[in-house]
Amino acid sequence: MKYKYLFFKFTLFLLLGALSLPAIAQTIKGKVTDAETKEPMVGTTVSLKETGRSQYVKLDGYFTFKNLKPGDYTLEFRFVSYKTRLVKVNVTNLKTTTLNVVMEPTTNELNSVSIVDNESATDRRSRTIEKNSNQLVNVVSARSIELSPDITVANVMQRVSGVTIERSNSGEGRYPIIRGMDKRYINTLVNGIKIPSPDNKNRFIPLDLFPAELLERLEVSKTLTPSMEGDAIGGTINLVMKDAPSATLLQASFSAGYNSVFAGRYFEQFDRSTISKLAPTEIKGNSYAATAADFPVNNLHFSNKANPININFGVTFGDRLFKDKKLGFIVSTSYQDNFTGNNSTFFLPNASPGVNNVPTFSDLEARTYSQESRRIGVNNKFDYKFNNRNKISLVNVFVRLDDYQTRRISDTISTNALVDAFSRSRWQYQSIYNSTLQGIHQLDDALKFDWSVAYSQANNHIPDQAEFDHEYPITQTTVSSDNLQGMSRIWTHNSDQDYSVYLNLTDNFKLLNRKFELKLGGLERNKSRDSYYNSYSLSPYLGTSNNQVYTTIDAANFTFKTTDKSLFVPDGNDYTFKENIAAAYIQGKWQLTDKLEALGGVRVEYTKQNYATQLPASVDAATGIINYTDFLPTALLKYALKDNESIRLSYNRALARPAFSDMIPGGQMGEVYQEQGNPLLNHTTADNLDLRYDLFPKNADEILLGAFYKKIYNPIEYEVSPKGTTAILMPKNDETDATNYGFEAVFTKYFGPMGVVANYTYTKSKITTAKVFTYRNDAGIISSRVQDETHPLQGQSDHIANMSLIYRNAKLGLNLQGAFVYTGTRVAFVNPAYGLDYYQAPTEQLDFSAEKTLCKKFTFFAKANNLTNTPYVLELHQSYNAYLANGQRPLALQTDVNKVITVQKDSFKANYLFGIRYKL
CATH class of the missing domain: 2.60.40.1120 (Carboxypeptidase-like, regulatory domain)
Incomplete structure (x- = not known):
């Protein structure tokens, strides 16, 4: 009975528990x-x-x-x-x-006018832009940039599908390459406005000038519409700066870190106190003959600094003021002071190879670089909304990068010979300023008019680049002293100024009872560039002796010999260049069916250029005038399989204008060849075809699968031409057209707090170039002939892959990201000699970032780059064993001896950054 009672009680307990x-x-x-x-x-x-x-x-x-x-x-x-x-x-x-x-947003959008607030910084808004855009575009949001391991726009670019980056000597990303198209084929905009380049030779923009935290989003367009500027065969990069918010916004960040390359050596710095921004002839007149006293050697005083600390901070503040919040503003600033280094081994090739084009090398160099980069960025914007139909805005963007670089080189030409020790100091500062006044006016429910007036300026200065060398034996078999050699001093600077006006009129109506958008407009841009270059070479003062013993740079005694350059002799590097571009377009977008949309039109661009050098009038093409007109048609079809799924097919024609220095007769001495421009150079055009499948399942998820094909006319390659006893490196249009094709895949998927972001691009290009081949004829005499060689476009890599594993837990306030980048073999330099193109070996780089919310307004973050210590390696695709069999001297670095000759290896090591971020 007792057990029955206990069993009944237990059963009742379970039943009541289940009911509850x-x-x-x-x-x-x-x-x-x-x-x-x-x-x-x-x-x-x-x-x-x-x-x-x-x-x-x-x-x-x-x-x-x-x-x-x-x-x-x-x-x-x-x-x-x-x-x-x-x-x-x-x-x-x-x-x-x-x-x-x-x-629902707290602010309404102006009819058909995009007024973006802070929410546009999220990944989902980026997917919306990609989904709704007319052209094929990849978008990186400010939030993705903030959570990434990158602090400059250049390094952010490597996360975009189909994009690789060229790095500077310090290992920092600098120039992007899109779908294997070199930087000369890429266009860069700020808030949709084209900006000039501070580069002393070219048009392309060094993207390491821009701190990434100034951006609201990064847009990479790989196709064009008629309303877009046409000089973008490879693609267009649009840096969209932070916009005025709809409510009070205050953000601040501070971080510090270090580069582990200095864990094994010192950072070497130089004295900047006496550097003159102007050359002696700029101060005292072009006829002034410089003396050794004009060149103090303080900037050749070097000192060691242990474990330098990188410092970065930024502040952003914005709000809307007055009744109805009509006036909005934002001010965003960034300051970065980073120390980087590079340990490099480099084999300097002879200008002429050996018989059968076996490579020969004049010097084997051990190089060390120490570079401090100070980067300043300021973005401010003011907008005023008169009403729901009219708005004006003023945007100002300024960026400046100061690079202080020390370079040491130790080189020799044989095992038992003399070593030349070179020491160089260089201060380079570059800046870009853009001011744009814009207006957007909704004239009625269907008609919109917008305009922009912009002024931009870009500057580049390298004041008093100083280098000297001394020479000493590397064996003890011969008693010899350490002897002073020559010293060089170089001043160079250039400035671009652009004045631009953009006008656009958009009308919406029905054509055959279907939605039709008609858009037409144009632009006028006036560009002027000034370039100055002046170099001096000094020799050691010998007196009655054959040599001057080197002890210290302060004890060194330099003078000008009769063969040295003490007078300013203007040449092709000193020039003015003016360029006027007028463009007009008409564009129509028609909703042919409920699922099929067509966009088409044509853009016409007229280019007028004239330049004047300081070369003597007797020199051919010392001045020049160049005019041409391009018709750039576009046709796009978009078929919506579902609301979030579509297929796009597009065609457009684009152009690329030659670099400024490419068209100027005259040039500078490079490391191997004397460089010279080509006034007969034609600009490049290309036909582009793209096919892409888009799927945006939900949230920030996406699947993009695409293929592309480019036919490039008048591509520009560099070839060597003999000029007396000197080999001249000159840009030329290849007689054969180039092709570039491939496919892309982008995959983004989130599983709760976990996410995978991956992309892969396969690219194949082909161009045929006339090159020099050296051989021994039947009579035993060494001769040469021109021989065609087919190779990939410079910068093109067959395989590019990115993968990021992401963990984002809003409840824990924790975000983690591991980012992997793979770049396959690519042509780094197209050599004028047959079979001697330089290839960059494949790279595999792993980066990591983390963010943890400490309290409601403060967040801790960490960034780590190049955890794999991936080196930069250049190779010749020739057998090293065959090279030795030809009687050449042994080289260090060699690994794959049957397939390649390694000619350069740079090591940068990992970089770490830790910081605090505040958000109101």
């Missing part, structure tokens, strides 16, 4: 979306007011509250720049309550 479970295990779950874009509102704060519990909307767009008792609840939804929503819910037993919550 629904009362404590109810669930509320739901999805939060944007009223305009229909995209999930990741990061929205959801609070359950009756319990005080709260959470963030996850990466998949959902939230869930579990273990709730039956009853009435109120949920509060909050997100910056969106209206707060209160939703009442009744929870009953044995039921999961599911909600679909739609959030």
Whole structure:
């Protein structure tokens, strides 16, 4: 009886417990979306007011509250720049309550005019831009940039599908290459306005000038529409700066770190105190004959600094003022002071190879670089909304980069010979300034007019680059002293100024009862460039001796010999260049069916150029005038399989104007060849075909699969031409057209807090160039002939891959990202000699970043770059064993001896950064 009672009691307990479970295990779950874009509102704060519990909307767009008792609840939804929503819910037993919550922005958009607020900085807004854009575009949001391991725009670019970057001597990313198209084929904009380049020879923009934290988003367009500027065969990069917010915005960050390359050696710095920004002849007149006294040697005083610390900080503040918040502004600043280094081994080739084009080398160099880079960026914007139809804005962007570089070289030409020790100091500062006044006017419900007036200036200065060398034996078999050699001093600077006006008129109406958008407009740009170059070479003062013994640079005694350059002799490097571009376009977008949209039109660009050098009038093409007109048609089709799925087919013609120095007769001495421009150079044009499949499943997820083909006319390659006893490196148009084709795949997927972002690009290009081949004829005499060689375009890599593994947990306030970049073999330098192109070996780089919320407004972050210590390696695709069999001297660095000759290896090591971020 006792056991029956216990069994009954136990059964009753289980039954009551089971009946009570629904009362404590109810669930509320739901999805939060944007009223305009229909995209999930990741990061929205959801609070359950009756319990005080709260959470963030996850990466998949959902939230869930579990273990709730039956009853009435109120949920509060909050997100910056969106209206707060209160939703009442009744929870009953044995039921999961599911909600679909739609959030509305606190500010309205001007009809058909994009007025972007802070929310545009999110990944989902980036996917929306990619989905709705007319051209094929990849977008990186400010939030993705903030969470990435990168602090400059150049390094952010390497995360974009189909993009690789060229690095500077310090290992920092500098120039992008899009789909294997070299930097000469790429166009760079700031807020849609083309900016000039500070580069002393070329048009392309060094993107390491721009701190990444100034950006609201980064757009990379790989196709063009008629309304876009046409000089972008490879693609267009648009740096969209931070915009005025809809509410008070205050952000600040501070970080510090170090480069591990200095864990094994000192950072070497030089004295900058006496550097003169002007050459002696700029101060005293072009006829002034310089003396040794004009060249103090303080900037050749070097000192060691142990474990230099990198410092970075930035501040952003914005708000809207006055009644109805009509006036908005934002000011964003960034300062970066970073120390980088490079340990390099380099084999300097002879200008002429051996018989059968076996490579020969004049010097084997051990190089060390120490570089301090100070980067300043300022972005400010003011906009005023007169009403819902009219708005004007003023944008000012300024960036400046100061590089202080010390370079040491030790070189020899044989095992038992003399070593030349070179020491060089260089201060280079570059800047870009852009000011743009813009207006957007909705004339009626269908008609819109917008305009822009812009002024831009770019400057580049290298004041008093100083280098000297001394020579000493490397064996003890001969008694000899350390002897002073020559010294060189170089001043160079250039400045670009652009004045631009853009006009666009857009009308919307129905054509054959289908939506039709007609857009037409044009631009006028006046560019002027000034370039100055002056170099001096001095020799050691010998007196009655044959040599001057070197002890210190302060004790060195230099003078000008009759063969040295003490007078300023203007040449082709000193020139003025003016360029006027007038463009007009007409563009139509027609909704042919419910699923099929067509866009087409034509752009006409007229280019007028004239230049004047300081070469004597007797020199051919000392001055020149160049005019040409290009018709650039475009046709695009977009077929919507579903609302979030489409297929795009596009064709467009584009152009690339030659670099300034490419057209100027005269040039500078490079490391191997004397460089010279070619006034007969033609500009390059190309036909581009693209096919892409787009799928945007939800949130920030995406799948993009595409193929592309480019036919390039008048491509520019560098060839060697004999001029007396000197070999001249000169740009020329190849007689054969070049092709470039491939495919891309982009995949982004989030699984709750986990995410995978990956892309892969295969590119193949082909160009045939006339090159020099050296051989021994039947009579035993060494001779040469011109022989065609087919090779990839410079900068093109067959395989490019990116993969990032992401963990984002809003509840824990934790974000982690591991980013891997693979760049396959690519041509780094097209050699004028047959079979001697320089190839960059494949690189594999691993980076990492982390972010942890410390409290409501403060976040700790860390960034680590190049954890794999990936070196930069250049190779010749010839057998090293065959090279030795030809009687050449042994070389260090060699590994794959049967296939390649390694000619350069640079080591940069890992870089670390740790910081604090504040957000109001």
